Amino acid sequence: MADAAVRPARPDDVPEIARLQVLTWQTAFEALLPPDVLAGLDERAAAQEWAQVIAQGPASVFVATEGAWTVGFCVAGPSPESESAAANDTPVEDAATVALIGTLLVEPRWGRRGHGGRLLAATGRTLREAGLTRGICWVPERNVSLTGFFRRAGWEPDGVVRTLDAGGAPLREVRLTGALDLELVQP
Structure with missing residues (x-):
């Protein structure tokens, strides 16, 4: 494998x-x-949103690279209180120090090469430096691969679920939580 790294995203990464x-x-x-939701995804619209996040925050964006290729990215920052709330919508005791991993994606052809783990570890380090103590993320319940990834990192479902409207079809998500002090272990 060529040199793999994680770094903060720059405007030219958008x-x-x-x-x-x-x-x-x-x-x-x-x-x-649904197929129509996937077909409706627009790179230009996504680029405008990512340009704004990279320039203005409040989340941090990191990219994973392998050699000259950008192979994945992660966006995370302080969690809105509504995202970290208990199942009955009451704020949790540590709400002010909870981080939200909003997105962690690795292009499928670059999968299973450690890029997701490097992204999560680097993101966790930055979040800890900002004073955050634990992380949460929402994962589609049927996405066993992504759930398995977070579980291998020591994150567990916390019992909170939500159902989103995905173009007229329900998408049930589970919330996972775990420590931000992640260390990579080489197999």
């Missing part, structure tokens, strides 16, 4: 982040989302 998002969703989420 087109590649948007391409990765659309391609990965259309490939990896094909069984989870």
